[in-house]
Amino acid sequence: xxxxxxxxxxxxxxxxxxxxxxxxxxxxxxxxxxxxxxxxxxxxxxxxxxxxxxxxxxxxxxxxxxxxxxxxxxxxxxxxxxxxxxxxxxx
Amino acid sequence: xxxxxxxxxxxxxxxxxxxxxxxxxxxxxxxxxxxxxxxxxxxxxxxxxxxxxxxxxxxxxxxxxxxxxxxxxxxxxxxxxxxxxxxxxxxx
Numbered sequence: 700x701x702x703x704x705x706x707x708x709x710x711x712x713x714x715x716x717x718x719x720x721x722x723x724x725x726x727x728x729x730x731x732x733x734x735x736x737x738x739x740x741x742x743x744x745x746x747x748x749x750x751x752x753x754x755x756x757x758x759x760x761x762x763x764x765x766x767x768x769x770x771x772x773x774x775x776x777x778x779x780x781x782x783x784x785x786x787x788x789x790x
Numbered sequence: 791x792x793x794x795x796x797x798x799x800x801x802x803x804x805x806x807x808x809x810x811x812x813x814x815x816x817x818x819x820x821x822x823x824x825x826x827x828x829x830x831x832x833x834x835x836x837x838x839x840x841x842x843x844x845x846x847x848x849x850x851x852x853x854x855x856x857x858x859x860x861x862x863x864x865x866x867x868x869x870x871x872x873x874x875x876x877x878x879x880x881x882x
Contacts, residue, residue, distance in 0.1 A: 706823060706878055707823060707876060707877050707878035707879075708876075708877045709794075709823075709847070709873055709875070709876050709877075710873070710874045710875045710876075710877070711847055711871035711872055711873045711874055712872075712874055713838060713839075713871065713872045713874075714838065714847065714870060714871025714872065715837070715838070715857050715870040715871060718870065718871065723792075723847075725823040725876065725878065738793075738822050738828050739822050739823045739824075740791050740792070740793050740794075741791070741792045741793060741794060741823075741847060742791065758791055760851065760852055760853040763853075771856055772856070773792075773849050773853045773854070773856040773857050773868070773870045774791075774792065774849070774853065775791040775792075775849065775851070775853055776791035776792070
């Protein structure tokens with residue numbers, strides 16, 4: 700899983716039938732200080748994350764198939780948690 | 791994972807790997823959510839019917855073969871949706 704910030708939403712009515720039920724969100728990977736790193740991508744939401752939320756995104760197809768109990772879902776990234784608090788040990 | 795792309799062309803090839811004869815292949819420019827290009831154009835299999843100019847969702851790696859009606863064929867990127875809107879307005 701990675702830390703990411705939800706930057707927006709994507710609507711795509713015409714899409715693979717296995718992707719119909721959940722919202723698609725734009726996730727921007729961030730470092731522990733919240734700074735954007737790398738390219739944003741699209742993730743399926745299962746925790747009602749909102750725009751601006753700091754979240755955990757799981758980015759592996761096998762786990763996506765487990766979450767949706769569907770071996771035919773063409774998906775890798777799923778928003779699996781909304782982060783309330785992040786405590787980092789400063790060394 | 792999926793990621794975003796823009797269809798910029800179509801590719802035809804008569805002699806293809808067995809099983810891909812009827813695969814529709816598009817040329818697609820990977821983009822970020824704000825539309826910026828994020829790499830070189832790639833060829834993607836299109837099972838949704840996207841047209842040139844359309845913004846699409848695509849997926850790579852093992853999952854790319856899932857939407858195709860045959861399994862043991864070499865597909866590493868495929869279109870899985872056509873984007874209607876990307877809403878970045880209220881991002882803090």
